[in-house]
Each structure stands twice: as C-alpha cells, then as structure tokens.
Amino acid sequence: MPRPAKKKIKHIRAATLADVGRIAGVSAMAASAVLNGARTSSRISPETRERILAAARQLAYRPNAAARALANRRMDTIGVAAVIVDGELNHYFLEVFNGILEAAARHDQNTTVFALHDWAKDPERLHRFCDGRIDGLILLAPTFHEDHVALPAHTPFVSIHANIPLPGVLNIESDEERGAYEITRRLVVQGHRRILHLAGPNDLIGPQRRIRGYQRALASLRQPFDADLLVSAGFNAKEGANALRAWLRRHQGKPLADAIFCVNDGVAIGCIEALAEAGLRVPDDVSVVGFDDSLAARMCVPQLSTVRQPLRAMGARAVDVLLNRIEKPETSAGSTDKPIVFPVELVHRASVAPPPSAERVVPPMR
Amino acid sequence: MPRPAKKKIKHIRAATLADVGRIAGVSAMAASAVLNGARTSSRISPETRERILAAARQLAYRPNAAARALANRRMDTIGVAAVIVDGELNHYFLEVFNGILEAAARHDQNTTVFALHDWAKDPERLHRFCDGRIDGLILLAPTFHEDHVALPAHTPFVSIHANIPLPGVLNIESDEERGAYEITRRLVVQGHRRILHLAGPNDLIGPQRRIRGYQRALASLRQPFDADLLVSAGFNAKEGANALRAWLRRHQGKPLADAIFCVNDGVAIGCIEALAEAGLRVPDDVSVVGFDDSLAARMCVPQLSTVRQPLRAMGARAVDVLLNRIEKPETSAGSTDKPIVFPVELVHRASVAPPPSAERVVPPMR
DNA sequence: CTGAAAGCGCTTACAG
DNA sequence: CTGAAAGCGCTTACAG
Numbered sequence: 129m130p131r132p133a134k135k136k137i138k139h140i141r142a143a144t145l146a147d148v149g150r151i152a153g154v155s156a157m158a159a160s161a162v163l164n165g166a167r168t169s170s171r172i173s174p175e176t177r178e179r180i181l182a183a184a185r186q187l188a189y190r191p192n193a194a195a196r197a198l199a200n201r202r203m204d205t206i207g208v209a210a211v212i213v214d215g216e217l218n219h220y221f222l223e224v225f226n227g228i229l230e231a232a233a234r235h236d237q238n239t240t241v242f243a244l245h246d247w248a249k250d251p252e253r254l255h256r257f258c259d260g261r262i263d264g265l266i267l268l269a270p271t272f273h274e275d276h277v278a279l280p281a282h283t284p285f286v287s288i289h290a291n292i293p294l295p296g297v298l299n300i301e302s303d304e305e306r307g308a309y310e311i312t313r314r315l316v317v318q319g320h321r322r323i324l325h326l327a328g329p330n331d332l333i334g335p336q337r338r339i340r341g342y343q344r345a346l347a348s349l350r351q352p353f354d355a356d357l358l359v360s361a362g363f364n365a366k367e368g369a370n371a372l373r374a375w376l377r378r379h380q381g382k383p384l385a386d387a388i389f390c391v392n393d394g395v396a397i398g399c400i401e402a403l404a405e406a407g408l409r410v411p412d413d414v415s416v417v418g419f420d421d422s423l424a425a426r427m428c429v430p431q432l433s434t435v436r437q438p439l440r441a442m443g444a445r446a447v448d449v450l451l452n453r454i455e456k457p458e459t460s461a462g463s464t465d466k467p468i469v470f471p472v473e474l475v476h477r478a479s480v481a482p483p484p485s486a487e488r489v490v491p492p493m494r
Numbered sequence: 495m496p497r498p499a500k501k502k503i504k505h506i507r508a509a510t511l512a513d514v515g516r517i518a519g520v521s522a523m524a525a526s527a528v529l530n531g532a533r534t535s536s537r538i539s540p541e542t543r544e545r546i547l548a549a550a551r552q553l554a555y556r557p558n559a560a561a562r563a564l565a566n567r568r569m570d571t572i573g574v575a576a577v578i579v580d581g582e583l584n585h586y587f588l589e590v591f592n593g594i595l596e597a598a599a600r601h602d603q604n605t606t607v608f609a610l611h612d613w614a615k616d617p618e619r620l621h622r623f624c625d626g627r628i629d630g631l632i633l634l635a636p637t638f639h640e641d642h643v644a645l646p647a648h649t650p651f652v653s654i655h656a657n658i659p660l661p662g663v664l665n666i667e668s669d670e671e672r673g674a675y676e677i678t679r680r681l682v683v684q685g686h687r688r689i690l691h692l693a694g695p696n697d698l699i700g701p702q703r704r705i706r707g708y709q710r711a712l713a714s715l716r717q718p719f720d721a722d723l724l725v726s727a728g729f730n731a732k733e734g735a736n737a738l739r740a741w742l743r744r745h746q747g748k749p750l751a752d753a754i755f756c757v758n759d760g761v762a763i764g765c766i767e768a769l770a771e772a773g774l775r776v777p778d779d780v781s782v783v784g785f786d787d788s789l790a791a792r793m794c795v796p797q798l799s800t801v802r803q804p805l806r807a808m809g810a811r812a813v814d815v816l817l818n819r820i821e822k823p824e825t826s827a828g829s830t831d832k833p834i835v836f837p838v839e840l841v842h843r844a845s846v847a848p849p850p851s852a853e854r855v856v857p858p859m860r
Numbered sequence: 861c862t863g864a865a866a867g868c869g870c871t872t873a874c875a876g
Numbered sequence: 877c878t879g880a881a882a883g884c885g886c887t888t889a890c891a892g
Contacts, residue, residue: 142626142648144869155879160871173877193627194563195869198884203560205606205627216592219789226582229609238627240571240606243595261559261571261604282508365793397793404795423585427731427790429766510885521863526886539861561885564868
C-alpha cells in the first residue's frame with residue numbers, strides 16, 4: 129500500500145464556503161445562499177439547508193469580509209475622520225463618536241476612525257481612506273479650512289459642524305448662535321452686567337456664531353457692547369486659563385466681570401482654574417458658563433452651567449443620513465444644500481449665581 | 495457611418511489596475527508592480543514606470559482595499575473592542591484610544607472600533623468581528639469576565655488591563671498595586687491618619703490590586719487597617735458621590751477622614767462634589783486623590799493629585815505587540831504568558847495638603 | 861524587463 | 877430546487 133504523498137503543510141486557514149459545501153455535499157453557492165444570502169436562501173430545500181448549517185457550525189464558518197466586500201461593493205463599514213488637536217482626540221470627539229457608534233451598531237455597520245493631524249497638511253490622506261474599505265465617511269469638521277478640497281468621488285460624505293460648506297456634502301450642525309443668545313440673555317436677566325466672552329479661534333464659524341449670539345443678546349436687552357469684554361481664547365482649558373490670566377493682569381484694580389461666557393466647556397474649565405489661582409470663587413465672585421455640555425461640564429467642581437449641543441444625537445443622525453446616501457445615492461443627491469440644524473438647550477448647574485451685591489475688583493496679581 | 499452601439503450606462507466606478515494598464519499600454523500586473531507592489535516594482539523600466547504613473551494620476555487611481563485584502567490576506571486594519579459603560583465610552587477609553595490611533599498611524603494601519611454592551615451578553619459578537627476585516631484585535635478588558643471565552647482562532651489578540659487572564663493572549667497592564675501603595679504611603683507620611691479608600695467593583699482585579707496596595711502601605715508604616723474606612727463605590731463620578739454621601743451620613747458627628755483615596759479619577763470627582771455639598775473643602779478640610787490621571791483629573795478644581803497610568807503609551811504598545819504577532823505569529827506564540835507591566839507615577843496637584851491641625855468632624859446632614 | 865494564468869472567497873446572473 | 881461559470885480587483889508564482 130503506497131504511503132500517502134506528503135502533503136505540503138498548509139497554513140491553517142479559516143473555513144470557506146467551498147469547505148462547507150464539500151462537507152455538506154453541495155456547491156459553494158448553495159452554502160452561500162443559506163449562510164450569507166438573504167434574498168435567495170428560500171430556494172434551498174429544508175433538508176439541504178440543515179446539512180449546510182450543520183457543516184458551517186462544525187467548521188465554525190465565518191464569511192470573509194474582504195471577499196464579500198469585493199463581490200458586493202459594500203464593506204458595511206463607515207469611516208469617521210477627525211482632526212487630532214494637541215495630539216489627542218478630545219471630549220467633543222468622544223461625545224459625537226458615542227452617537228456614531230450607537231447608530232452604526234443599530235444598522236449593523238462597523239466604524240473605523242481616521243485621525244488627521246491637519247486637514248490642510250495632506251488632503252491626499254482623505255483620498256486614501258476612500259479606497260473601498262469604507263462605504264461612506266463622516267467628517268468631524270469644525271476646523272475644516274481648505275476652500276477647494278476636492279473630495280474623492282465614489283464616496284458619500286456627511287459633515288458635522290463643517291467650518292466651511294463642502295460642495296455636495298450635507299452638513300449637520302446645531303443652533304450655536306441661538307445658544308449663545310439665550311445664555312447671554314439669561315445672565316443679563318439675572319442681573320449680570322459686565323459679561324466677559326472668552327471666544328474661540330476667530331477664523332472659525334462656530335466661535336463667530338457664538339460671538340454673534342452674545343452681541344445680539346446684549347443689544348436685545350439694550351446693554352452696551354464693550355470690546356474690552358470680548359477676548360479671543362482658543363478651544364481648550366490651557367488656552368482658556370491663559371486668556372483669562374492675561375485679562376485679569378490687564379485689569380488689576382479695575383472692576384471684575386460679573387460673569388464669563390466661554391466658547392466651550394474646556395475653556396470654561398481653564399477659566400475656573402485661573403480664577404481659583406487669583407483667589408476668586410465661582411460662582412460667589414463671578415459666574416461662569418460653558419458651551420457643549422461635554423463630559424467635562426459634569427466633571428468639574430462646581431459643575432458647569434452650559435449650552436447643551438446634542439452631540440451624541442448629531443453623531444447618530446450623521447450615520448443615518450450617510451447610510452441613506454450610501455444605499456440610494458440618487459434620491460439623496462439633491463438634498464445636499466440645506467444643513468440639518470439641531471436645537472440647543474440651556475443646562476443649569478452650580479457655576480452660575482446672581483451677581484454679588486457689591487462690585488468685585490480684580491485683585492493684584494503676583 | 496454607423497452609429498456606435500448604445501452602450502449600457504455603467505455605474506460610475508473607480509479606476510482599476512486594468513484601466514491604468516490599458517491607458518499606459520501595459521498589463522495590469524505591470525501597473526500593480528509600479529503602483530502597489532513594493533517588492534517587484536524595480537523590475538519595470540523607467541519609461542514604462544513613468545507611463546504607468548501618469549496614467550494612474552490621470553485616472554486618480556486608488557487601489558481597492560477589499561481586493562487587496564482578499565489577495566494579501568491582510569487588511570492593514572486593527573480592531574479595538576471595548577465595553578460601553580453606562581451607554582458611553584469614557585475617559586479611560588479615550589486615553590487608550592489616542593495611543594492606539596497614534597501607533598496605528600505610525601504603522602500605516604487603520605483602526606476600527608467595536609463597542610460591546612457586555613462581554614458576557616454575546617461572545618458571538620467577538621467572533622463576528624474576526625471575519626477578515628481586521629488583522630488583529632485589541633481588547634480593552636478591565637471588566638472582562640467570562641471564564642471560558644473561546645477566542646476566535648486565526649486572529650491574534652492583545653488585551654489591556656484584562657480582568658482575567660485570557661489563554662494565549664498577551665496582556666498589557668500597569669503596576670496598580672504599587673501605585674496604590676505609593677500614594678497611600680505618601681499620605682501617611684504627610685501626616686494623614688484616617689485614610690478612606692473608595693474602592694471599585696470588588697469582583698475586578700484592578701480595584702482589588704488597589705485595595706492590596708492601600709493595605710500594604712498602611713501595614714508598612716504600622717498603621718492599623720480600619721474596615722470602616724474601606725468602602726466599595728464603583729467606577730464613575732455618580733457612584734463616587736453616592737458612596738461618599740452615604741459614608742458621611744453614617745458618620746455624622748464622628749471624625750472625618752483626613753484623606754480619601756479614590757479608585758479612579760471619576761470617583762474622586764464625585765467625591766469632591768459630595769464634599770462640597772457637605773460644606774467640606776478640598777484640600778483644606780480633607781485631601782482627595784484619584785487614580786489614572788485621565789483628562790478629568792486636570793479638569794476639576796482643585797486639580798487632582800493622582801496616580802498616573804500611562805494609558806496612551808499602553809495603547810500604543812498594544813498596537814506594536816499586536817502587529818508583531820500579526821506579522822510573525824510563530825515567533826511571538828510562546829511569549830503569551832508574562833504580561834507587560836507599565837510603571838505608574840504619582841502626580842501632585844492641588845487636591846492634597848497636610849491634614850488640618852485640628853481634627854474635623856463630619857457635619858450634620860440635612 | 862514584461863505578460864498570461866490562476867487564485868484569494870464571495871455573489872450574481874444564467875442554465876438546467 | 878441546484879450547480880457551473882464568470883466576475884469583483886488585486887497578487888503571486890510561473891513563463892518567456
């Protein structure tokens with residue numbers, strides 16, 4: 129009896145449809161119909177079906193995603209592109225991302241994250257993401273700047289908080305101006321007069337909208353606008369702290385602001401920190417409000433009054449819209465122009481109180 | 495002159511290697527060698543090479559990731575599986591994830607995130623992730639519980655902070671016990687005597703290690719261990735606040751703790767909040783320390799003294815290790831047993847001061 | 861230096 | 877109800 133030919137040891141590999149078919153005594157397509165194909169699976173007789181399922185179980189068969197994607201032209205994966213600020217993804221990202229994950233899971237889609245260091249640096253990278261590994265891409269674009277970014281064709285996009293309108297891309301945003309307007313008005317109505325606004329980078333639409341809301345609110349209540357109370361800070365805690373420290377230094381011995389409206393929660397945190405250094409207490413000496421209602425707002429002490437942007441819901445909505453575009457590009461092609469605007473909402477916490485009865489003066493700095 | 499036959503309008507599609515080859519007047523493989531293949535690209539003559547590059551540019555050719563993955567059995571993507579706590583990914587995730595993204599980008603790998611609601615609920619999901627769309631998976635596993643999880647074969651894994659050892663999976667952890675030991679000792683050395691420990695869920699190895707470090711430190715300095723000063727809190731701010739409120743209520747009129755060592759920064763934040771409610775000040779009346787050095791630690795006022803776990807570096811390391819396993823499974827197969835342990839480091843901030851000269855008493859609660 | 865062939869694992873028409 | 881064929885877009889041997 130001849131010895132069996134020495135077989136080349138194959139690298140262990142996962143079972144394929146062909147393997148399943150062989151064991152079940154059917155073709156690979158029959159196995160495909162039962163195991164993966166929703167549409168045609170009814171055409172298999174119950175007995176065959178059972179045999180195939182048993183074989184699949186025995187072999188621990190998993191369809192191969194790459195092969196499937198190649199045949200279907202669908203990866204069942206959406207991408208998220210975000211810019212890394214100061215080397216890290218931040219609270220804003222985390223909130224939106226939570227919403228994206230939730231919605232993606234609901235639709236049985238995977239989510240892959242592309243982190244960029246700078247939109248401008250290499251627009252090429254955005255193109256490289258769109259190589260078939262994702263079916264569509266969500267751009268977290270509050271700092272998106274390039275005016276003439278040629279977005280890759282063949283890939284549907286949705287943007288969130290886009291700083292500039294992207295041609296053919298639906299944008300999801302929130303009513304930032306209204307949020308700024310409402311919270312400023314509330315401070316004034318509570319009796320605050322000198323309201324300092326720590327604004328964001330002034331080339332960005334979001335901060336601009338907040339400034340507009342702030343100014344409109346003052347005007348609506350016949351409060352004068354004092355340019356000395358509008359300071360450009362930035363977007364994070366460190367920048368907020370620095371901006372306020374500088375302001376306090378410039379105003380030693382002069383009247384303190386009654387309240388400080390910060391462009392976002394991060395800046396507000398920095399602001400509270402700088403106030404603490406100066407021996408000023410929140411909200412006893414000065415009230416502080418933020419914007420976003422990110423995790424940070426609930427995590428600081430005192431907790432922050434803020435304008436809540438429904439970031440989670442916005443992320444989830446982006447997924448819904450994107451999937452719609454992926455599935456029927458023709459229907460949704462026309463609707464690219466009007467952005468979807470989410471309402472914002474005031475959140476009251478401990479960082480706001482009525483202004484102190486006697487006007488506070490900025491203490492001397494060391 | 496006959497009209498050209500009406501061509502069926504094809505769905506617009508991205509250019510393929512065949513398209514590029516056709517334009518450049520070469521075969522698809524030649525194009526492949528120049529555009530995608532690192533190894534064999536030298537074999538193409540400079541002129542042909544130029545023609546191919548020009549054609550690719552003209553067509554805006556991008557290699558198709560799915561086709562590539564199918565042929566190469568390599569997706570150039572790593573997966574990250576994490577459990578969603580209270581419906582959201584948290585600071586811990588964000589820090590580790592930042593490290594993962596950074597390292598993945600360095601290696602030119604993509605990153606996809608799989609969020610689970612519960613490890614136990616459907617271990618099947620873990621299997622479904624491993625369908626060829628990722629080359630390996632990082633498990634963020636501090637709450638991983640199932641004793642007999644059969645991890646899918648054919649996929650390399652690395653775990654971070656695994657709660658239980660996973661067979662054949664290298665674990666990356668930090669020296670939590672030492673961190674707890676050091677910070678407790680420092681408090682004692684500063685003069686603190688009654689040190690309350692707000693511990694985490696007691697079925698998890700991380701919290702257990704912190705308790706051990708806390709107890710060892712007390713013993714090493716001949717301090718008695720008082721079971722009344724060891725309280726199980728949880729992992730987040732709300733649980734921390736609740737646990738401390740309950741403790742304060744139970745101790746009205748009795749001596750306050752000198753210092754509180756919290757299982758993580760989130761619990762510490764909650765703790766500071768509850769202290770503020772009770773009219774107790776940090777660090778004047780009581781010192782508070784956290785664990786992790788997450789974003790939250792720098793975001794509260796006063797900023798939190800804490801034990802820094804190098805979460806970013808740990809995430810980055812997980813990627814390095816995982817890629818190593820993906821590339822040479824045989825070499826790394828033996829080294830599964832000894833976890834990689836990162837050192838921790840004390841971080842001093844404003845939430846700690848020497849104990850007050852006179853012992854404080856827990857004020858009556860309303 | 862270059863190309864024709866076969867294969868990665870799956871699907872979708874098309875025949876029977 | 878079931879299977880043989882062709883194709884998704886790329887690679888890797890193998891011939892020339």
